[in-house]
Amino acid sequence: MLTIFFDLDGTLLDSQLGIIASIQHAIISLGGEEPTADELRGLIGMPLPYIFSHLMGENGDIAAAVDLYRDFYTAEAMFDATPYEGVGAMFDELLLVEARLFIATSKPQVYAQQIAEYFGLLEPVERLFGSELDGTNADKTALLQFALDETGEDPSKCIMVGDRHMDIFGAKNNDILNIGAVWGYADHGELHMAEADMLAGAPEEVPEIAFDLLGIEV
Numbered sequence: 001m002l003t004i005f006f007d008l009d010g011t012l013l014d015s016q017l018g019i020i021a022s023i024q025h026a027i028i029s030l031g032g033e034e035p036t037a038d039e040l041r042g043l044i045g046m047p048l049p050y051i052f053s054h055l056m057g058e059n060g061d062i063a064a065a066v067d068l069y070r071d072f073y074t075a076e077a078m079f080d081a082t083p084y085e086g087v088g089a090m091f092d093e094l095l096l097v098e099a100r101l102f103i104a105t106s107k108p109q110v111y112a113q114q115i116a117e118y119f120g121l122l123e124p125v126e127r128l129f130g131s132e133l134d135g136t137n138a139d140k141t142a143l144l145q146f147a148l149d150e151t152g153e154d155p156s157k158c159i160m161v162g163d164r165h166m167d168i169f170g171a172k173n174n175d176i177l178n179i180g181a182v183w184g185y186a187d188h189g190e191l192h193m194a195e196a197d198m199l200a201g202a203p204e205e206v207p208e209i210a211f212d213l214l215g216i217e218v
Contacts, residue, residue, distance in 0.1 A: 002097060002214055003153045004206075005129075005144065005176070007162035008105035008112055010045055010184030012087050012121055018073065018080030019044050026068035027055060044185045045164040047106060047131075047138045078111060083119050084183060086203035091124040093207040097218060103128040104147050104160070106138045127151075140170025148174060159210050165194035177213050179206060 009015045020040045028034050035055060043051045052065040094101060102125055105112050109130030116122045129147045131138040137146055140162075148155055160171035163184020168191065171178035180186070180196035183203070191199055198209045211218055 001157060002094070002099040002210060002216060003102070003151070003158040004094065004099055004210060005102045005104040005147060005158065005160045005171075006125075007045070007160075007164070007167050007181070007184075008103055008107060008116065008121075009081075010163035010186075011084075011161060011167075011181045012103070013081045013083055013115070013119065015081035015115075016041060016044055016185065018077030021080065022069045022073040022077050023051065023055075025072040026052070026065045029068050030056075030061060030065060032056060041185055042187045045106070045166060047135065049135070074111065078115060079118055081115065081119070083121070084203055087121075090203040090206050093204075094210070095124060097211075097216065099210075100151070100153070101125040102147060102151070103130075104140070104143055105130050106140060106143060106166070107131065108133050140166045141173040144170050144174045144176060148176075157214065159213060161200070161206055161210075163191075165190050168194040168196045179209055179213070181206075 006012055020037050023040055024034050048066045048069060049062050052060060052062045056065065103116060107130055112130040113128055116128055129143060131143065137143040155175045158176045160167055160176050160178045161181055163181040163186050168178050168180060178197050180191035180199045182199050182201050198213060200206050200209055
C-alpha cells in the first residue's frame with residue numbers, strides 16, 4: 001500500500017497572495033515598513049512566529065503581529081489562492097492504485113480544513129493533519145510523527161511531498177521517503193541542499209516518481 005502525505009501551501013495550493021497580504025497588513029499595522037512580495041515569498045511555509053521574528057527582530061511584538069495576521073487572513077485573504085494545475089490529475093492517478101492520501105500542513109488545522117474543503121482538496125484525501133493555534137505540531141517532524149501514530153502507517157511505505165526544506169527534514173526525521181515539489185516556494189537550491197530523495201517539476205510527475213521510490217509496478 002502506498003501512503004502519501006502532501007503539504008498544502010506551495011504544494012497543492014498557490015496561496016501566496018493571501019499570505020503575503022496578511023503579513024504586510026500585520027507589519028504595517030504595527031508601524032513597520034511594508035515588506036515586498038519578493039522578500040516574503042521565501043518565508044511562506046514557516047511558522048508565523050518565525051516569520052515575524054525574522055521581519056521584526058526578536059524584540060518586536062510577535063504575538064500582536066500573529067493576531068493581526070490571523071484577523072486579516074480569516075476575514076479577507078484565506079481563500080485568495082489557486083490549486084496548482086495538475087493536482088487533480090495527480091490525485092486521480094494515485095487513487096487508481098488505491099493509494100492512501102493525506103494532507104500534512106503546519107498551517108493551523110482550523111484554517112487548513114476550511115481552505116482544503118473550499119478548493120475541493122478534501123475529497124481525494126482521507127484526512128488533513130494540521131497544527132494547533134498554540135503551535136502544537138507546527139514543526140513538520142512532530143506533525144508527521146503525529147500523523148503516523150494516527151494512521152498506523154509504516155513510515156517505510158510512506159512518502160512526503162512538499163516544497164520547503166522543513167517538509168524534507170520532517171520526513172527524514174521520521175524515516176519517510178520524500179519528494180521535493182520544485183513548483184513551490186523554495187529558494188533556489190533549497191531542496192537540493194535539503195537532499196530531497198527525488199524532485200518533481202510538476203504535480204503530474206509525482207505518481208511515477210512515487211511508484212519508482214517504493215518499487216511499485218503499475
